[in-house]
Amino acid sequence: MISRRNFGKYSLGAGAATLWLPQGMALAQDGTRPTLTIAVDNLWANINTINGISTTTRRFFPNIYSHLVERDYIADEQGLALVPGLATEWSREGTVWTLKLREGVKFHNGETMTAEDVAFTLGPERLWGESPFEPRGKTFTAGFVRVEAIDDLTVEIETAREDPYIPGKLTGYIGFVVPKAAYLEMGVDAFGQAPIGTGPYRVTLFRSGEVLEMEAFDDYWGGTPPAEKLIWRIVPEFAGRMAGLVSGEFDFIANIPTDQEAQLASYDEVIVARALAGNYPAFAFNTRPDPEDNPLVDVNLRKAMVQAIDMDAIVQALFGETTFHPPVPFNFPEYGDFYDPDMVNPLPYDPEAARALVEASGYDGQVLRWHITRQFYPNYEAAAEIMVEQWRQIGVNVQAVILDNFELVYTRPYHLMNMSMSTDFIPGDPYQPLWLDWGPTASRSTAHWKTWDPTPEYLAAGKEFEEAVEFEDRKAAYLKLSQAWQDVTPGYYLWKSVYNWAHRADIEFVPRPDGEMRMFGDYMALPA
Amino acid sequence: MTRFWLIKLLRTIITLWFVVTFAFIVLRTSGDPVVALLGADAMPDEIEHFRELWGLDRSLFAQYISYIGQMATGQFGNSLRDSRPVMDIILERLPATAQLGLAAFLIAAVIGIPAGIVAALRRGRLTDRIVMVFAVFGFALPNFFLGILLILLFSLYLQILPSSGTGTFLHLLMPSITLATFTAGTLARFTRSAMLEVLEKPYMRAAAARGVPFWQRVLFHALPNAAIPIVTVIGLNLGQLVAGAIVIESVFAWPGIGRLLVVAVSQRDLAVVQGLVLVIAVTMVLANLIVDLLYGLLDPRIREGAK
Numbered sequence: 002m003i004s005r006r007n008f009g010k011y012s013l014g015a016g017a018a019t020l021w022l023p024q025g026m027a028l029a030q031d032g033t034r035p036t037l038t039i040a041v042d043n044l045w046a047n048i049n050t051i052n053g054i055s056t057t058t059r060r061f062f063p064n065i066y067s068h069l070v071e072r073d074y075i076a077d078e079q080g081l082a083l084v085p086g087l088a089t090e091w092s093r094e095g096t097v098w099t100l101k102l103r104e105g106v107k108f109h110n111g112e113t114m115t116a117e118d119v120a121f122t123l124g125p126e127r128l129w130g131e132s133p134f135e136p137r138g139k140t141f142t143a144g145f146v147r148v149e150a151i152d153d154l155t156v157e158i159e160t161a162r163e164d165p166y167i168p169g170k171l172t173g174y175i176g177f178v179v180p181k182a183a184y185l186e187m188g189v190d191a192f193g194q195a196p197i198g199t200g201p202y203r204v205t206l207f208r209s210g211e212v213l214e215m216e217a218f219d220d221y222w223g224g225t226p227p228a229e230k231l232i233w234r235i236v237p238e239f240a241g242r243m244a245g246l247v248s249g250e251f252d253f254i255a256n257i258p259t260d261q262e263a264q265l266a267s268y269d270e271v272i273v274a275r276a277l278a279g280n281y282p283a284f285a286f287n288t289r290p291d292p293e294d295n296p297l298v299d300v301n302l303r304k305a306m307v308q309a310i311d312m313d314a315i316v317q318a319l320f321g322e323t324t325f326h327p328p329v330p331f332n333f334p335e336y337g338d339f340y341d342p343d344m345v346n347p348l349p350y351d352p353e354a355a356r357a358l359v360e361a362s363g364y365d366g367q368v369l370r371w372h373i374t375r376q377f378y379p380n381y382e383a384a385a386e387i388m389v390e391q392w393r394q395i396g397v398n399v400q401a402v403i404l405d406n407f408e409l410v411y412t413r414p415y416h417l418m419n420m421s422m423s424t425d426f427i428p429g430d431p432y433q434p435l436w437l438d439w440g441p442t443a444s445r446s447t448a449h450w451k452t453w454d455p456t457p458e459y460l461a462a463g464k465e466f467e468e469a470v471e472f473e474d475r476k477a478a479y480l481k482l483s484q485a486w487q488d489v490t491p492g493y494y495l496w497k498s499v500y501n502w503a504h505r506a507d508i509e510f511v512p513r514p515d516g517e518m519r520m521f522g523d524y525m526a527l528p529a
Numbered sequence: 530m531t532r533f534w535l536i537k538l539l540r541t542i543i544t545l546w547f548v549v550t551f552a553f554i555v556l557r558t559s560g561d562p563v564v565a566l567l568g569a570d571a572m573p574d575e576i577e578h579f580r581e582l583w584g585l586d587r588s589l590f591a592q593y594i595s596y597i598g599q600m601a602t603g604q605f606g607n608s609l610r611d612s613r614p615v616m617d618i619i620l621e622r623l624p625a626t627a628q629l630g631l632a633a634f635l636i637a638a639v640i641g642i643p644a645g646i647v648a649a650l651r652r653g654r655l656t657d658r659i660v661m662v663f664a665v666f667g668f669a670l671p672n673f674f675l676g677i678l679l680i681l682l683f684s685l686y687l688q689i690l691p692s693s694g695t696g697t698f699l700h701l702l703m704p705s706i707t708l709a710t711f712t713a714g715t716l717a718r719f720t721r722s723a724m725l726e727v728l729e730k731p732y733m734r735a736a737a738a739r740g741v742p743f744w745q746r747v748l749f750h751a752l753p754n755a756a757i758p759i760v761t762v763i764g765l766n767l768g769q770l771v772a773g774a775i776v777i778e779s780v781f782a783w784p785g786i787g788r789l790l791v792v793a794v795s796q797r798d799l800a801v802v803q804g805l806v807l808v809i810a811v812t813m814v815l816a817n818l819i820v821d822l823l824y825g826l827l828d829p830r831i832r833e834g835a836k
Contacts, residue, residue: 046610136575190612208621209611210792211784236693236782240677244684244692406795408564448573
């Protein structure tokens with residue numbers, strides 16, 4: 002077959018061919034370390050660790066920034082094992098956590114990381130004060146009352162109540178450390194365009210709608226990065242990403258439509274990698290009398306609709322054995338010791354029981370509008386079609402309305418909606434999403450589009466849960482809180498999301514459930 | 530003559546005002562840019578903070594007045610998405626779109642006009658039919674579909690052309706051919722019908738009677754007389770090249786203003802969309818102006834009439 006290389010040779014002659022070759026390939030052959038090109042469906046507007054939160058930024062964040070505490074997915078596929086990152090030790094005394102920092106860590110601008118930088122990263126000025134630079138930080142720092150640099154390599158975090166899960170929280174977005182002086186000097190917006198971290202690669206070019214380029218940072222505290230340069234290029238069309246990977250233009254591609262995986266896997270030069278993501282797509286019932294005649298205010302109807310869904314069959318049909326449906330809400334494997342694999346599902350698939358509940362609700366056949374964001378989750382619309390049919394079988398009339406963006410989804414009237422249910426997990430703890438995502442400060446119960454009002458029982462159980470420190474107390478409170486949520490059933494979790502990637506067959510790559518593409522360490526090995 | 534140009538200028542200003550006002554109304558009434566930009570999980574506090582920061586908490590009228598003021602003075606402000614000056618972002622992308630548009634235009638003209646001439650000269654014969662089949666195929670085939678077909682053939686199967694991006698001559702081939710296909714088909718059809726009309730004229734018979742050689746008659750007698758409708762179609766198709774670029778640039782990840790517009794609209798980046806709308810409108814107005822001037826150059830009667 003004619004290949005790109007011999008086409009160049011035939012048409013232009015060997016000397017001129019290199020001028021015509023795509024830039025990435027030429028660069029890859031020049032240095033001792035290769036350039037890796039990763040074709041992605043999207044980047045994001047900025048690379049701030051909090052203002053820039055998104056699935057697309059999470060892919061490349063750890064190549065730029067390092068976490069204070071790391072989740073080890075090599076040793077434990079659930080990532081429940083915490084290992085040192087920029088913090089080498091952590092200990093708690095009452096409400097105060099003390100972090101000991103790694104010595105000699107350099108930022109990309111050559112400055113040495115100190116406790117002042119970490120205190121600023123986690124502090125009120127940036128995340129949780131009156132008017133912080135990155136306001137979403139408040140969500141992740143609830144309960145913080147003091148963050149202070151004690152000496153060059155020691156930081157204290159004080160919380161309003163005893164919080165045993167601070168190290169777990171530091172494995173998330175708030176745990177990425179930024180340099181205080183550079184951040185303040187540049188300002189949050191400029192910093193988001195030219196970020197500085199302590200990770201293995203330094204950003205050299207960022208055009209948010211087009212490309213992100215990084216080069217190896219050889220002073221990286223974790224050792225020399227394996228690639229000379231990383232190019233994250235937006236290729237919106239999947240056919241382009243696939244063709245580019247197969248033909249050797251790209252080394253990695255991200256986000257493969259489920260129905261295209263088999264086709265891609267059929268090429269010898271390509272490996273498809275998958276990871277079950279720590280994220281469960283869901284839909285929410287609008288439990289509030291808005292619109293006034295909303296029949297879903299009756300819990301019987303909501304429970305009927307849950308019992309009418311044969312989600313195991315849907316997941317099997319759409320994903321095969323790749324993923325699973327969590328039968329009991331908030332009984333996720335990510336909860337570690339809180340997870341009970343034998344927990345009985347109180348609302349199993351049972352069309353007869355569902356019909357009885359519909360009868361009890363007095364539902365009169367009114368059309369229920371289900372607002373769905375187009376192509377937000379793979380297979381969501383396909384599953385919705387099946388669910389609509391299953392609901393029709395029990396006499397519930399649902400109309401799936403596919404809309405272009407969340408803003409339209411959040412526009413009333415609606416009876417059901419898909420939310421951006423990013424069920425980020427704090428390792429081994431049910432705090433999120435059970436309390437943080439549905440509690441009294443969550444957008445689901447406060448925003449103009451809110452779908453439920455937390456009940457007194459839920460709030461009381463939540464308070465108990467927040468105050469509990471010992472495992473047994475916390476588990477009892479968690480079960481009570483979960484029950485209070487299920488008594489209302491304001492939503493339904495569908496399946497565990499699947500992230501997928503494909504890469505050159507001669508590269509070894511370990512996919513992570515958090516979607517991170519770590520181009521370093523134990524997560525990637527290039528051919529010798 | 531001065532009055533003629535003043536009227537043209539006034540009409541241009543009114544057109545531009547109408548376009549930027551329309552863009553403002555559509556963008557401001559079709560959704561909240563803050564929610565679109567911050568994402569679905571943004572907290573109410575956060576939304577309020579950015580609404581204030583970007584001046585979106587002011588009344589719609591106040592926003593409109595300051596917007597028109599900015600447009601009139603050429604200050605497009607900063608992108609809401611990444612805080613960079615809008616003009617920098619547009620100028621960064623403009624050369625890529627210009628390169629693609631120019632290449633596509635040249636391909637379309639080089640293929641479409643000769644094909645139309647040949648079809649007219651061979652009217653009713655097999656050549657004419659073949660050319661017209663390809664012309665209909667060219668403007669009927671959705672260009673995103675053609676683009677994907679080309680990627681699958683030349684990048685995935687034959688592996689001789691890069692699938693996306695920019696940087697070398699090879700990168701330009703598939704996007705420009707895809708973009709040119711529609712225009713080439715249209716040009717072939719219009720050239721054919723314009724030529725057919727001219728070929729029937731008495732002066733063509735007179736030239737033949739005078740013994741002027743065949744190709745000389747075609748190139749120097751028929752073609753200049755058929756040029757007015759062809760130039761009109763070319764002018765109209767410049768707009769199609771910009772519109773087509775929106776799709777083609779997405780399919781081939783071509784970093785031009787077409788893709789910038791798609792991203793900016795979907796994320797309600799008002800400042801960028803407004804800047805782009807104005808740039809595109811100015812381009813279109815200028816293209817029409819150039820077509821008007823070409824009419825004068827091509828046809829002395831128009832030139833004389835203006836005097």
